[in-house]
Structures are given as structure tokens and as C-alpha cells.
Amino acid sequence: MSSVAPARGGTDGRPSRALRRAVVEGRVVRRGRTGGRQRAVAPPEVVSRRLRSRTWRAANSWWLAIPAVGLQWLAFLYMGLRGRRPLWVVSALGYFLANGAAFALVSQDALLLNVLGVLLLAGTWGLGLVHSVMANSTWLRIKAAFTGEEVPAAPAPAPVEPAAPADPVVALQDRLQEVVRTANRNGGRLPDGAVPAVREVEDVLKPLLAHVAKRGADVEELHNLEAIVTEYLPGALGHYLDLPEEYALTNRGPGGTTPAEELVTQLRLLVDGAKDLQRAVYDQDARKLAVQGRFLDAKFRRSDLDL
Known part of the structure; x- marks a missing residue:
């Protein structure tokens, strides 16, 4: 009322x-x-x-x-x-x-x-x-x-403290765990190779997310991580699980592949994409270290320190 x-x-x-x-x-x-x-x-x-x-x-x-x-x-x-x-x-x-x-x-x-x-x-x-x-x-x-x-008389409601903004990287870590749990829970319905591929994506992204959370993610890195964790990976699993099991295993589409084969192919592509993203993030950090090394070398060369 x-x-x-x-x-x-x-x-x-x-x-x-x-x-x-x-x-x-x-x-x-x-x-x-x-x-x-x-x-x-x-x-x-x-x-x-x-x-x-x-x-x-x-x-x-x-x-x-x-x-x-x-x-x-x-x-x-x-x-x-x-x-x-x-x-x-x-x-x-x-x-x-x-x-x-x-x-x-x-x-x-x-x-x-x-x-x-x-x-x-x-x-x-x-x-x-x-x-x-x-x-x-x-x-x-x-x-x-x-x-x-x-x-x-009803007591006055206690003031509500505004919630701290959620860390987007922590949210991605939670979402990744949820996707992996979904794959494990439906392992009997997924084709051979699907669950190992999902876990391989997790093996790549889990330490990457921890690394990014420690030093902070830039906009492009966060966008790429969100695309894999919240869209591509759960989307592939969800679309497949929406299909009847027998249809997904036996029906062949215009390309000659079954939905089960298509899922495994997409998951392998996501594994490769996760590895590429991991390599790009680490390479960027390595380049930053190299840039700093060249700066320090130029700044503190012995000739610059001579009086």
C-alpha cells in the first residue's frame, strides 16, 4: 500500500x-x-x-x-x-x-x-x-x-551510505567464474572439447585479470576483456545450450558443420584471442619498462654525472 x-x-x-x-x-x-x-x-x-x-x-x-x-x-x-x-x-x-x-x-x-x-x-x-x-x-x-x-511512532530511517563504485575488473573476475561454473554444470550437454576450452580461457584470463587489477586497466584493455568475458564466451555457451541436444549434435548447417562443432571452433578462437590479449598487455608493460630504462640510461649516463 x-x-x-x-x-x-x-x-x-x-x-x-x-x-x-x-x-x-x-x-x-x-x-x-x-x-x-x-x-x-x-x-x-x-x-x-x-x-x-x-x-x-x-x-x-x-x-x-x-x-x-x-x-x-x-x-x-x-x-x-x-x-x-x-x-x-x-x-x-x-x-x-x-x-x-x-x-x-x-x-x-x-x-x-x-x-x-x-x-x-x-x-x-x-x-x-x-x-x-x-x-x-x-x-x-x-x-x-x-x-x-x-x-x-516509527523511528526515522537510518541514512543510507552511498555504495562505493564497483571495481569493473573485480566484476569481470566474478563473471568469468560464473561462466566457468555454467560450463562445468552443463558438461554433459556440451560437446567434447568444449569444457576444456572454457577452462583454458579461464587459465589465460584469470592471471591476466589479477595483473590488470593490480596495476589498473586502461580503457582499451578493459573493453577487450569485457568483450570476451561478458559477451563472446557466455554468448557462445548460451546459444548452444538453447538448442535441443540431439539437434545440436547432428544437424549440419549451410557450412557443413554441426552446432557442436561450431561451438568448439568458436571456443578455440576465444582461447587464441585470450592469449593474444594476454601477450598484448604484457608486451605493453614490457615496452613501458624499456622506455623507462632508456630514459634512465639517458638521464644518468656517466657523462651527465661528470662535474
Whole structure:
């Protein structure tokens, strides 16, 4: 359920019309705090418990006896004022006028007018009784939400610390482990050579990711690693596992290969690609070391140090 802001009540302390309407529509509404406690205007657990209780419903449906004895107007006047529902007050006025007209006709000397008065009185009584039974469910919801029950004021929520940005390399390490677990779990469905190829990719990328995480990855390295770990490798496995096992092993496509053979071929290409990427990263670091060596050699050559 959603919460809405408190609305002001009347001078008699009862909730306002907007507040009543929110309860009838099933929204939770809370009143302001008083002395560290707050009025439970519509706590869901209280409303639900009361409405499920047959004893409570019967005890709060006593007002149906009022229209049963012909005082429909009094019952709807009471509910309309307590529930702040203008339509019920208008209904009370209509029943009052109808009863008054019926009694006026019955008191006449003409027999026809007496019969019309009796019919109007009986019709008003029947209509009011049916109307009361239909309105009782709405009245019970209002009673369940507004008969009041003190509950401790909810403590203020603790401030949420903003989460630290996730390390993309750590995320790639976790993703790689997840892909390997998927391959191991489906080893019975994958063709021969598929699981060893996936593990070979892991053997290449796992130390590479640890190396990159230690010194920091540049944009191009991160892009290439993400492509293998999050797209190419899980994509190949996922597309294959989506196929029926027999189809993947026996059906040959336009190129003359089965999906199983195509998967193994792609995995071998990924092994080669991972090795190429590993070599490129290590070569780049080696070049950096060589560049620094040449700089130091030029900077600290003996001739430069001679006075």
C-alpha cells in the first residue's frame, strides 16, 4: 500500500473528507505525532485483522437494526456524519422526506391515498434496508481504519551510505567464474572439447585479470576483456545450450558443420584471442619498462654525472 500525507481533520478531531476517502480507497494514512506517539489511522495489519474477524464485523454492524425498524434516515444520517460521506447524508434526507410523505398520505381520509402511503412506506423501508446492507462493507472499512489504535511512532530511517563504485575488473573476475561454473554444470550437454576450452580461457584470463587489477586497466584493455568475458564466451555457451541436444549434435548447417562443432571452433578462437590479449598487455608493460630504462640510461649516463 502507498502512503499519503496527512490531511487536516475537523474541529471535532475526526479526519477530513479527503482523509476518509483515502481510507475507503485502501490507502494507508497516518496522523501527526502527539507526545512521541502517533495515531494509527489506517495501519494495514489492524484493518486486515479487524475485517477478517467475524465477531468484530458483527459487533460493528449493529446499526443495521436501525433501518430494519424503518428509521433508514437516522442510520444514514449517523453514518454520513461520522464517516464524512455527503452522499449518505443526502440519502438520509431522501428517506426522511419519503417517510414523511408516506405518513402524510396514510393520514388522509381517502382510501386510495392511504394505499399509496402504505406502498410508499413499504417501498422506502425495503429500499433503505437493501441500501443499508450494501453500504455496510464500506462502513466497516471506515470503522476498521478510524476506530483508533495507538502505536509507537516509527523511528526515522537510518541514512543510507552511498555504495562505493564497483571495481569493473573485480566484476569481470566474478563473471568469468560464473561462466566457468555454467560450463562445468552443463558438461554433459556440451560437446567434447568444449569444457576444456572454457577452462583454458579461464587459465589465460584469470592471471591476466589479477595483473590488470593490480596495476589498473586502461580503457582499451578493459573493453577487450569485457568483450570476451561478458559477451563472446557466455554468448557462445548460451546459444548452444538453447538448442535441443540431439539437434545440436547432428544437424549440419549451410557450412557443413554441426552446432557442436561450431561451438568448439568458436571456443578455440576465444582461447587464441585470450592469449593474444594476454601477450598484448604484457608486451605493453614490457615496452613501458624499456622506455623507462632508456630514459634512465639517458638521464644518468656517466657523462651527465661528470662535474
